[in-house]
Amino acid sequence: MRSLIFSVCLTLTTPLLSFAETAAAYFSFFYNSNVKSSFDYKNQEYSRNGLSAMFGVEGIFDDGFGCGLFIGGGTLGSDIGEFILGADIKRLFWLLEERIAIPISLDFAWRMQFAYIENMLVAAFIDEPKFLWESESYLSDKRVMRRHNFDIMPAIDLQFFLGSSFSLYAGYMYRITFSSDWYFDYKVPGKKYEGDTKTDSFKVPDKFNPMKNSKEQIFGIPGTLRFGIKFH
Numbered sequence: 001m002r003s004l005i006f007s008v009c010l011t012l013t014t015p016l017l018s019f020a021e022t023a024a025a026y027f028s029f030f031y032n033s034n035v036k037s038s039f040d041y042k043n044q045e046y047s048r049n050g051l052s053a054m055f056g057v058e059g060i061f062d063d064g065f066g067c068g069l070f071i072g073g074g075t076l077g078s079d080i081g082e083f084i085l086g087a088d089i090k091r092l093f094w095l096l097e098e099r100i101a102i103p104i105s106l107d108f109a110w111r112m113q114f115a116y117i118e119n120m121l122v123a124a125f126i127d128e129p130k131f132l133w134e135s136e137s138y139l140s141d142k143r144v145m146r147r148h149n150f151d152i153m154p155a156i157d158l159q160f161f162l163g164s165s166f167s168l169y170a171g172y173m174y175r176i177t178f179s180s181d182w183y184f185d186y187k188v189p190g191k192k193y194e195g196d197t198k199t200d201s202f203k204v205p206d207k208f209n210p211m212k213n214s215k216e217q218i219f220g221i222p223g224t225l226r227f228g229i230k231f232h
Contacts, residue, residue, distance in 0.1 A: 021062045028054045028070070028228035030173070031218070054084065058230075064092045070109075082113045086151070092159075099161055103169070107153035115182070116142040117204070122186055126202055145184035145204060152176040155226065170227035172218075 030052040051074055058068030067090065073083040086109025093102045120139045157171030182204040193199070218225050 022060045022232055023058070024060075024167075024230040024232045025057050026055070026228055026230040028056065028072070028226055030054075030074070031225040031227075052082065052084070056088075058088070058090070060090075060092055064094075066090050066092065070107075080113055080115045082111050084109050084111045086110060101159045101161070103157045103159055103171075105155050105157075107151070107155065107173075109151040109153065111149040111151060113147050113149060114144055115146075117145045117184060118142050122184070122202075125205060126186070126200075143184055143186065145182045147182045148180040150178045157226070159230075165232060167230045167232065168228075169230065170225070172223055173226050174223040 052072065053074050054070045054072030056068055056070030056072075058066055060066035067088060069087050071085050073081070086107055088105045088107040090103050090105035093104070094100070095102060118139075119134070119141050122143065123134075123139060153173050153175050155171055155173035157169045159167050159169040161167040183201055184204070185199040185201050187193070187199050
């Protein structure tokens with residue numbers, strides 16, 4: 001699936017790069033500072049420190065404006081993983097011609113996030129008496145829950161060109177996120193599922209939202225750091 005999405009992105013971007021004055025492929029890394037969110041249940045916490053990585057392509061035109069596509073993902077701490085797909089528009093300002101520049105960009109992205117949740121909590125959410133039949137080992141095990149995000153990410157970087165082949169950059173990004181609810185699929189013991197319905201789906205109540213009131217911060221300031229390398 002991811003390879004298919006990557007192929008589509010590359011196909012869509014090829015005409016763009018052919019008309020651009022400069023084109024680049026890049027690897028970008030995001031530092032997610034140590035932010036924790038707690039359940040209101042059993043004092044459980046979700047850690048968010050870690051690195052996320054992206055691969056992208058971009059084209060910059062002779063007026064300094066450009067755009068591109070990117071795909072990536074990573075792990076936010078030991079608890080939360082994510083997959084990301086998006087596009088950006090940018091403006092390149094030169095401080096020193098062909099040596100130092102300041103790219104300012106506006107990124108738009110869709111993210112799918114994954115996290116683990118205990119079956120014991122699942123039993124508490126759905127209040128299904130049949131879960132009481134399950135063994136303690138089953139109830140102490142975990143399952144995956146998911147959610148979708150739409151992000152608007154303004155960013156500013158400082159870019160250093162090392163010859164004509166590649167450049168290094170680092171900067172600050174702020175993420176404005178519009179999120180769906182966390183949900184998971186489950187099966188009720190002894191229930192018969194018919195047709196295309198293989199499982200039941202359940203929305204995690206806000207009370208148990210593991211990302212409630214959590215924000216990315218760097219040195220106490222909302223946002224995150226990013227850095228990477230571009231091949232021109």
